[in-house]
Amino acid sequence: MRGPALSSLALSAAEEGGFQPPTISETHLPDILPWMAPWGTGFGKNMLMVILAVVLITWLFSFAIRKQALVPSRGQYLAESAYGFVRNTMGRDILGDKHFRPWIPLLFTVFFFVLFNNLFGAIPGLQMPTFSHAGPAYAMAAIIWVTWIGLGFKLHGAKFMKLMTVPSGVPKPLLLILTPLEFLSNFIIRPLTHSLRLMAVMLAGHIIVMLAGSGAEFLIAQQEGIANAGLGVAVLLGSIPLYFLELIMMVLQAFVFALLTAIYIQGSIEADAH
Amino acid sequence: MGENMVSTTLIRAAEYEDANPLLPNPWEAAVAGIGFIVLFIIVVKVIAPRFEQSYQNRVEAIEGGLNQAEEAQAEAEALRAEYEQQLADSRAEASKIREEARAEGAQLVAEAQEKAAAEGARIREQAQAQIEADRAAAAASLKAEVGTLATQLASKIVGEALDDDARSNRVVDRFLADLDAEQQSQGAPQ
Numbered sequence: 001m002r003g004p005a006l007s008s009l010a011l012s013a014a015e016e017g018g019f020q021p022p023t024i025s026e027t028h029l030p031d032i033l034p035w036m037a038p039w040g041t042g043f044g045k046n047m048l049m050v051i052l053a054v055v056l057i058t059w060l061f062s063f064a065i066r067k068q069a070l071v072p073s074r075g076q077y078l079a080e081s082a083y084g085f086v087r088n089t090m091g092r093d094i095l096g097d098k099h100f101r102p103w104i105p106l107l108f109t110v111f112f113f114v115l116f117n118n119l120f121g122a123i124p125g126l127q128m129p130t131f132s133h134a135g136p137a138y139a140m141a142a143i144i145w146v147t148w149i150g151l152g153f154k155l156h157g158a159k160f161m162k163l164m165t166v167p168s169g170v171p172k173p174l175l176l177i178l179t180p181l182e183f184l185s186n187f188i189i190r191p192l193t194h195s196l197r198l199m200a201v202m203l204a205g206h207i208i209v210m211l212a213g214s215g216a217e218f219l220i221a222q223q224e225g226i227a228n229a230g231l232g233v234a235v236l237l238g239s240i241p242l243y244f245l246e247l248i249m250m251v252l253q254a255f256v257f258a259l260l261t262a263i264y265i266q267g268s269i270e271a272d273a274h
Numbered sequence: 275m276g277e278n279m280v281s282t283t284l285i286r287a288a289e290y291e292d293a294n295p296l297l298p299n300p301w302e303a304a305v306a307g308i309g310f311i312v313l314f315i316i317v318v319k320v321i322a323p324r325f326e327q328s329y330q331n332r333v334e335a336i337e338g339g340l341n342q343a344e345e346a347q348a349e350a351e352a353l354r355a356e357y358e359q360q361l362a363d364s365r366a367e368a369s370k371i372r373e374e375a376r377a378e379g380a381q382l383v384a385e386a387q388e389k390a391a392a393e394g395a396r397i398r399e400q401a402q403a404q405i406e407a408d409r410a411a412a413a414a415s416l417k418a419e420v421g422t423l424a425t426q427l428a429s430k431i432v433g434e435a436l437d438d439d440a441r442s443n444r445v446v447d448r449f450l451a452d453l454d455a456e457q458q459s460q461g462a463p464q
Contacts, residue, residue: 023293024293024294024295025293027293027295028293028299039299040299040301040302044299044301044302046299046302046305046306047301047302047305047306050305050306050309050310051305051309053309053313054309054312054313054316057313058313058316058320058321061321061325062320062321062324065321065324065325065328068324068327068328068331069328070331070332070335072328076328079325080325080328080329083322083325084329087325104322104326105314105317105318105321105322106314108317108321108322109310109313109314109317110310113309113310113313130306133295133298133299133302134295134296134297134298134299135298135299135300135301135302135303135304135306136302136303136305136306136307138298138303139298139303139304139306139307139310140306140307140310142307143307143310143311196296199295203295
C-alpha cells in the first residue's frame with residue numbers, strides 16, 4: 001500500500017506548486033488508427049497489445065514445442081514446465097483427475113493471455129497492462145461466466161439453478177433470505193469481482209507507475225533546488241522496488257484469475273456435491 | 275479488502291476526474307474477447323495437443339524401455355531354462371548310454387563265455403569221438419592181429435595148423451568176446 005503514500009506525496013507537491021497528478025483519462029491514450037484520434041473511436045494501443053499477446057503466446061509455445069523432443073531442450077523444458085504448471089496445479093489439482101483434461105486448453109489460454117497482457121505493464125515502451133482498462137477485463141470475465149453457467153446447465157439441466165441458489169441443509173425460513181443472496185453472489189457479484197479484481201490491481205499498478213514517473217519528472221525538471229531534485233531521485237529509486245512488487249502482482253493476478261476460472265468450472269461440474 | 279480500497283479510491287478519483295475507470299470501451303472489450311477466443315482456438319488445435327503428445331511420447335518411451343528390458347530379461351530367463359534343460363537331458367542321455375554300454379558289455383562277455391564253453395564242450399566231444407574211433411580202430415586192428423597172433427601162437431603151441439578157418443574164427447571170436455566182457459566188467463566200476 002505504497003500507492004496512497006505516493007499520491008499524498010504528489011498531492012503535497014501539488015499544494016506547493018503546479019503539479020498535476022496523472023488522471024484516469026491519461027491512461028486512455030489516443031488511438032493509433034486513425035492516428036491520434038480520441039480514445040475509443042478507432043484502433044488503439046490496448047487492442048494492439050491484445051493482438052501482440054496472441055501472436056507472442058502462439059509463437060513462443062509453438063516454437064518451444066516444435067521438435068517434441070523426448071529429451072527436451074532448455075526452451076522446450078521451460079515451455080513444458082509452464083504448460084505442466086497450468087495443467088497440474090490449476091487443472092488436475094482443482095478439477096480432479098476425472099474431469100480436468102478437456103479444460104486444460106481453456107485454463108492455459110486464460111492464464112497466459114492474462115499473464116502476457118499484464119506483463120506488458122512492466123515492459124518499457126508498452127508500459128501498460130491491457131487489463132487496466134475495464135473493457136478487456138469485463139470481456140474475459142464474461143467469457144468465463146458464460147462458460148461455467150453453460151457447463152452447469154449442460155451437466156445438470158434446469159436443476160443447476162436450484163443447485164446454485166438453494167443451499168442444502170438450511171431451515172426453510174432462512175432460504176427466503178439465502179436464496180436471493182446466493183443468486184446475487186453467484187451470478188452477479190462473482191463475474192464482477194472476477195473482472196474488477198484484475199482491472200483494479202492492474203490499474204493501480206499502472207497509476208503508480210504514472211505517478212512515480214510524472215512526480216519524478218516534476219521534481220527534477222520543473223522544480224528548482226537540489227532538495228527537490230534529490231526527492232525526485234528518491235522517487236525514482238523508490239519506484240524500483242515498486243516495479244518488482246508490480247511484477248509480482250501481475251503474475252499473481254494472472255494466477256488468481258485462472259485459478260478462479262478453474263474453481264468456477266469445478267463448481268459447475270460438481271454442483272450437486274455440495 | 276485491498277481491492278475495495280483501491281476501487282473506492284478510484285471511484286473517488288473518478289468523481290473529480292473526467293473518466294470513470296469502470297466504464298468499458300466496448301471496442302476494447304470486443305477485441306480482447308475476440309483475441310482471447312482466437313488464442314483459445316489456437317491452443318485447442320495446435321499448442322495443447324502438441325504438449326500432450328510430447329508428454330505422451332515421453333511416457334511411452336519410458337514405459338516402452340521398461341517393457342523392453344522386462345522382455346529381454348524374460349527371454350534370457352527362458353534361454354537359460356532351456357539350456358539347463360538341455361544340459362540335464364544330455365547328462366541323462368550320457369548316463370543312459372553308459373548304462374547300456376555296460377549292459378551290452380556284460381552281455382557280450384556272457385555270450386563269449388557261453389560260446390567258449392560250448393566250443394570247449396564241442397572240442398571235447400570231438401576229441402572223445404576221435405578217441406573212441408581210434409580206440410575202435412585199434413581194437414579192430416588188434417582183434418585181427420591178436421587173432422592171427424593167437425592162432426599162430428596156438429598153432430605153434432598145438433603144433434598143428436588150424437586150417438579150419440571157420441572153427442578158428444569161432445574160437446578167436448569167442449576169445450575176443452570173453453576179452454571184451456572182461457574188459458567191460460573191469461571198466462564199468464571205474
